[in-house]
Amino acid sequence: MKKYNYINIGLLLITFLVSSCVEDLPTKYDFTGYQFSNLDANAGQWKLVLHTSNEQIPLSTPAASGSPELLKELADAKELQSKATSAQREAVAYWTNNPLIRWNEIALELATKYNLIPAPNPDGSYPVPDPANPSNYPKFPYSHPPYTSRMLAHLSVAQYDGLIMAWHYKYKFKRQPPYQLDPQIKSAYETNGLFSYPSDGAVIATASRDVLTAMFPLEKEFLAQKAQEHLESLVVAGINVSSDVEAGKLIGAAVAKTALTRASTDGMKNAQTTRAKSDSIKNAAKERFGWVWENQETPQRMVGLVPLFGKVRLWNVPNVEAVRPGPPPAPGSPAFEASAKALKQYATNLTTNQRRIANFWNDGLNTYTPPGHWNRFAKEEVVANKLSPVRTARVFAYLNMAVADAGIACWDAKYYYHYPRPIQTIPGFKTILGTPNFPAYTSGHAAFSGAAAEVMAHFFPSNASQFRTWAEEAAMSRIYGGIHYQFDADAGLDQGRKSAAYSVARAKQDGVD
Amino acid sequence: MKVNKIFLGLLVASLGFVRLSIAQTPLDGLMMPKGEICLAIVYENTTWDRYWEGSTIRVNQNIGTFTRQMGMPMIVGGITNKINVILSLPYVKTAASAGQLTGVQGIQDLGLSVKALLVEKSIGKGKLTGFSNLSLSTPASNYLSDYMPFSLGFGANELGIRAIGKYELDKGPYIRASYSYLHRGVTEAERDFYYADQAYYTAKMDVPNAFLGQVTLGSWMFKKKLRVEASLTTIKSTSGDDIRVYSMPQPTNKVDFDRVEGFAQYYFNSNGRGFGLIASYQKAISGRNMGQFSGYGLGITYQFKAF
Numbered sequence: 015m016k017k018y019n020y021i022n023i024g025l026l027l028i029t030f031l032v033s034s035c036v037e038d039l040p041t042k043y044d045f046t047g048y049q050f051s052n053l054d055a056n057a058g059q060w061k062l063v064l065h066t067s068n069e070q071i072p073l074s075t076p077a078a079s080g081s082p083e084l085l086k087e088l089a090d091a092k093e094l095q096s097k098a099t100s101a102q103r104e105a106v107a108y109w110t111n112n113p114l115i116r117w118n119e120i121a122l123e124l125a126t127k128y129n130l131i132p133a134p135n136p137d138g139s140y141p142v143p144d145p146a147n148p149s150n151y152p153k154f155p156y157s158h159p160p161y162t163s164r165m166l167a168h169l170s171v172a173q174y175d176g177l178i179m180a181w182h183y184k185y186k187f188k189r190q191p192p193y194q195l196d197p198q199i200k201s202a203y204e205t206n207g208l209f210s211y212p213s214d215g216a217v218i219a220t221a222s223r224d225v226l227t228a229m230f231p232l233e234k235e236f237l238a239q240k241a242q243e244h245l246e247s248l249v250v251a252g253i254n255v256s257s258d259v260e261a262g263k264l265i266g267a268a269v270a271k272t273a274l275t276r277a278s279t280d281g282m283k284n285a286q287t288t289r290a291k292s293d294s295i296k297n298a299a300k301e302r303f304g305w306v307w308e309n310q311e312t313p314q315r316m317v318g319l320v321p322l323f324g325k326v327r328l329w330n331v332p333n334v335e336a337v338r339p340g341p342p343p344a345p346g347s348p349a350f351e352a353s354a355k356a357l358k359q360y361a362t363n364l365t366t367n368q369r370r371i372a373n374f375w376n377d378g379l380n381t382y383t384p385p386g387h388w389n390r391f392a393k394e395e396v397v398a399n400k401l402s403p404v405r406t407a408r409v410f411a412y413l414n415m416a417v418a419d420a421g422i423a424c425w426d427a428k429y430y431y432h433y434p435r436p437i438q439t440i441p442g443f444k445t446i447l448g449t450p451n452f453p454a455y456t457s458g459h460a461a462f463s464g465a466a467a468e469v470m471a472h473f474f475p476s477n478a479s480q481f482r483t484w485a486e487e488a489a490m491s492r493i494y495g496g497i498h499y500q501f502d503a504d505a506g507l508d509q510g511r512k513s514a515a516y517s518v519a520r521a522k523q524d525g526v527d
Numbered sequence: 528m529k530v531n532k533i534f535l536g537l538l539v540a541s542l543g544f545v546r547l548s549i550a551q552t553p554l555d556g557l558m559m560p561k562g563e564i565c566l567a568i569v570y571e572n573t574t575w576d577r578y579w580e581g582s583t584i585r586v587n588q589n590i591g592t593f594t595r596q597m598g599m600p601m602i603v604g605g606i607t608n609k610i611n612v613i614l615s616l617p618y619v620k621t622a623a624s625a626g627q628l629t630g631v632q633g634i635q636d637l638g639l640s641v642k643a644l645l646v647e648k649s650i651g652k653g654k655l656t657g658f659s660n661l662s663l664s665t666p667a668s669n670y671l672s673d674y675m676p677f678s679l680g681f682g683a684n685e686l687g688i689r690a691i692g693k694y695e696l697d698k699g700p701y702i703r704a705s706y707s708y709l710h711r712g713v714t715e716a717e718r719d720f721y722y723a724d725q726a727y728y729t730a731k732m733d734v735p736n737a738f739l740g741q742v743t744l745g746s747w748m749f750k751k752k753l754r755v756e757a758s759l760t761t762i763k764s765t766s767g768d769d770i771r772v773y774s775m776p777q778p779t780n781k782v783d784f785d786r787v788e789g790f791a792q793y794y795f796n797s798n799g800r801g802f803g804l805i806a807s808y809q810k811a812i813s814g815r816n817m818g819q820f821s822g823y824g825l826g827i828t829y830q831f832k833a834f
Contacts, residue, residue: 039713040728123726133585133773152772312588312625361629366669373673380722380774390720390728398692437627444629446674448775 015277035484042119043393045243047110048202051400052245060404064272071268073261075213076189086377087255088196095199098250100149103202106245109303110155111203113244114217114406115172115224115393120240121169122382122389125231128157131379131451132302144284148231154304155230155248159383159447159458160323160421165229165284166385166410169330172225172273177404178264184209193207202251205275213254214403216262217269219244229275252397263455264343285320292317299432307434307453317426321450324426330516332424335513339505341382342455345439357436359443361496368494369446375491382461384488385417388466391484395474395523413469420465420510421458427509428453438497444513445496457498457506460489462512465517472518485510543763556656558644559605567601567829569805573784573822578676578776579814581769591625591681593676593818597618597635618665619679628677632669634643635679638664640687653696660707662687671731673716675776682714682778683734699747707739714778723768723779733777735767744791750797756790770816784814792828803828 038094058068077083098106109116122291131143132152141152148154189211193201210215220487223241227234245263250252254262268404300306309315324334331337343349393415396406433455437443450458467485471478487505492498559565576592578586599617606612615638622630639662646657664685666672672682687709695701711734719730745756767781788809796800805828810821 039733041725043728119726123722126722126726132773132776156533310627369671370717373671374719376718380771381718381721381727385718443627445627446629449627 027089041399042108043115045110045397046107047112047116047203048397048400050111050206050402052402052405053206054181054402054404055185057178057402057404057526058185060178060181060408060526061390063152063415064276065107065175065179065269068117071090071179071265073183073212074256076261077189079190079195083257084195084255084508085112086166087257088192091094091192091249091252091255092196092199094249095252101238102246105243106202107248107253107521109215109244111215111251111253112224112396112401112403112406114218114403114410116244117169117173117226117391117421118219118389118410120222120237121166121226122386124226124233125157125386126380126382126441127167127472128153128155128230129162129282129380129383130156131158133167135183140290140313140315140317145231146284147272149267153232156240157383158319159385159462160285160320160326161282162383163385163414163418163421163462164197164224164277164280164326165412166389168229168277169222169225170410170414170462172269172409173218174404174407175215176221176269176271177407179265179269180212180214180217180262181404183212184214187211188288189258191253192255201253203253206461208253210254210258212261212265213248213258215248215254215260216245216259217266218268218403219248220263220268221273222266224267225273228270228274229294244406250480253281256262260440276327281322281325283325285326287317287321292321295321295429296432299377299430303341303344303431305432305434307432310435310437310449310450311451315451318429319450320425321429324422324429326422326425328419328422328518331419331423331513332516334423335507337423337457338430339509340429342433342499342505345434349501350439350499351503354436354440356500357493357496359442360494364446371487372447372495373489373490376495377459378448378450382420383476384462385414385421388413388417388463388470388490391466391481394471395470395477399474405526408521408524409469410471412473412517412521413466416465416469416514417462419517423509423513424456424458424461424506425452427505429458431455436499443496447495447497448494449497454498455502455505456504457489457492457502458493459498460485460503461513463488464507465514466510468511468514469521470520472521542598554702556658556691556695557641558609558656558658559830560613561605561607562756562832563605563830563834565601565605565798566691567599567602567805567826567828568599569597569599569824569826571595571599571824573809573820573823575811575818578814578818579770580772580774582815584819585773587626587773589626589628590623590676593623595820595822609780611642613640613642613662614638615640621677621679621698623677631674631677631679633670633679634668635666635670636664636761637667638662638683646692649696652698653694653701656693656695658691658693660687660689662689669715672714672734672778673718673721675778675780677815678778681711684712684831686710699751699772701745702749703741703743703745705739705741707741709737709739711736716778720783721779722771723777733766734778735764735781737762737764737782739763752794752797754790754792758790759789760786760788762786766818773781774813776816780816782814782816784817785812787812788808800830809814 142153143152143156145154191210192199223237307376369485377387435454463485467481470481489503555804574594583783592766597617599620601615604718617635620632631828642660644742646778670679672678693703713731716730720744739762741760743758764781790807792805807824
């Protein structure tokens with residue numbers, strides 16, 4: 015009998031642990047939409063980024079209230095809403111009334127999914143993703159930080175221009191939302207009276223789908239399915255009728271096309287160079303400075319990551335030279351030795367908090383990268399401040415232009431100075447973070463974060479010091495991790511801030527504040 | 528059976544998958560009588576130079592040969608003639624022979640295990656015994672689990688429950704089989720975003736639960752002074768993701784493997800008291816998301832009557 019009890023106690027314990035320890039870990043930002051703090055009625059007059067006129071994409075005048083066409087659409091919407099399946103209702107809850115948040119999240123997830131470095135071939139060479147054959151190994155794209163920053167900039171700018179146009183037409187045509195036109199239609203979200211033609215959600219769904227499909231071609235079907243679900247949810251939610259959605263799709267497709275035209279000619283396709291080109295860049299640095307960065311992996315990667323990303327077209331910085339820092343201290347110089355000594359001290363005496371900082375900001379392979387990390391902060395800030403969709407788009411557009419510019423400028427410095435990493439210059443040096451496949455000076459983390467923090471500080475001044483502290487922490491994290499010198503971090507932060515100043519200056523003139 | 532029974536812990540030089548030595552310890556079919564205490568120190572050294580990325584074997588020259596060493600003090604005590612308690616606290620050290628990533632060392636997990644003799648029956652020219660075992664282990668230092676393959680352990684609590692059956696001939700040979708369920712909690716990373724088949728916005732990582740099965744053939748020799756065994760062990764995680772192509776492993780991975788091992792234990796006294804020596808060899812023969820490890824273990828035991 016006693017033995018039997020032990021078994022019982024064991025089984026009870028198991029049952030307890032199984033039931034209490036299984037928890038749902040969050041796979042997305044937990045929010046369900048909110049009442050916008052401001053509808054931004056004049057957003058149609060805000061300055062566009064890639065377009066010249068808020069009527070550049072013509073929309074026809076929508077059917078008037080009381081017209082048979084609109085009454086039919088309202089009846090259809092009512093029918094759809096009343097017969098909504100549980101999956102459709104879940105979609106309504108998922109997309110929320112600020113769906114840009116979700117599309118940004120999808121973009122970050124895809125950036126993570128594709129952020130894998132190519133493995134060596136059996137002969138010791140390394141393959142390169144081929145955009146013409148994206149499914150061949152290594153799959154296209156390799157969504158490293160420069161790629162991700164550029165992807166996010168094009169996505170966010172398309173979304174922003176699209177919503178400015180949508181807002182313009184909303185307040186031009188002033189079509190009331192379905193839940194106001196027909197009391198039997200209920201809004202799934204907090205009602206705000208925002209005019210419904212064209213659907214801002216449809217602009218976002220279509221523009222995001224199209225930009226992301228170009229950036230992640232293997233995700234075409236996944237993105238189409240997401241967009242379809244989103245578009246359908248707009249009517250089910252009671253905030254749009256089908257002609258609102260169709261008009262929004264027109265704008266979304268057009269702004270995506272403009273953004274993708276820009277992307278197709280921005281120089282990214284030449285950023286990953288041949289070995290010969292890479293060698294000539296390396297030799298130029300050697301002649302200029304006397305040092306050169308070499309990849310330390312086995313087998314050695316003979317070409318660094320996107321050596322010509324520094325030549326990619328900038329958004330707001332006039333040219334990379336405008337924000338290029340002076341040269342780093344030469345290896346062996348007193349300033350270098352002081353920095354190397356500090357690195358060795360961190361390596362042997364790293365505190366728990368320093369280790370935490372290094373890992374928290376690592377944002378390396380198989381993550382959303384530093385640009386993604388800052389987009390996540392922006393998302394949380396947007397929701398905390400209950401920004402309208404168009405103001406949300408503005409935050410992401412300026413953030414991601416500044417971050418992309420900082421990345422381009424940083425990459426220019428990296429390959430201009432071609433400065434070796436600590437594992438190359440310090441004999442026997444070991445690190446807790448993997449050393450990336452590109453030169454040290456300036457620090458990409460520092461540049462991306464310095465830029466992001468300045469844009470965030472501009473849009474959310476009450477938290478400015480928090481953002482700047484984070485940027486400094488992100489920059490320091492690479493020193494704790496053993497993969498950057500202090501001067502990489504300092505110059506990177508400065509370069510990022512200076513790069514962002516151009517985007518912030520532009521934002522100040524966009525007619526919003 | 529008046530013999531001691533430290534079963535050599537089988538720390539696996541896995542990609543950070545490490546609770547096995549403790550999980551294994553309670554797996555033998557022995558029971559110390561009331562008042563007997565056995566102290567043990569076990570050293571293990573396992574290495575691999577290839578690992579399974581998902582189920583595909585990968586050689587990574589930036590790791591070279593990966594070595595995991597473990598020193599584990601243990602105490603086993605007979606609470607009653609039918610209940611034994613096992614305590615263990617391993618110290619682990621990891622290093623790679625190539626590449627730039629630094630190895631780590633430190634105290635891993637505190638393990639507590641209770642084993643009960645439930646069935647004891649003479650059948651033919653031998654005896655059938657049945658045991659149940661309940662084990663708990665918990666990280667005993669703030670080591671970082673999300674630093675695989677170097678991390679000391681998977682950084683989560685584990686509850687194990689086992690059933691063990693053994694049939695032993697009076698002449699010495701025996702066969703033993705066991706089946707275990709290992710329930711693991713979550714571990715805490717130092718980043719709050721990661722990818723495991725999809726994006727996760729949390730620092731918590733779910734460490735997969737696992738089933739472990741083992742079949743052993745063994746025998747007593749030289750008037751019960753020597754015990755030798757050969758075992759086949761299989762472990763299967765019930766969930767988890769695969770290591771992504773040329774990417775780092777992480778605690779969420781689905782870790783499976785099959786392992787063969789040989790084990791010998793020598794007692795200087797045939798009553799089990801006093802000193803004893805243990806030696807073992809193990810080798811992974813198939814796996815998923817872990818190193819293709821092999822290695823040896825050595826240990827010294829001392830048993831005495833305490834009360």
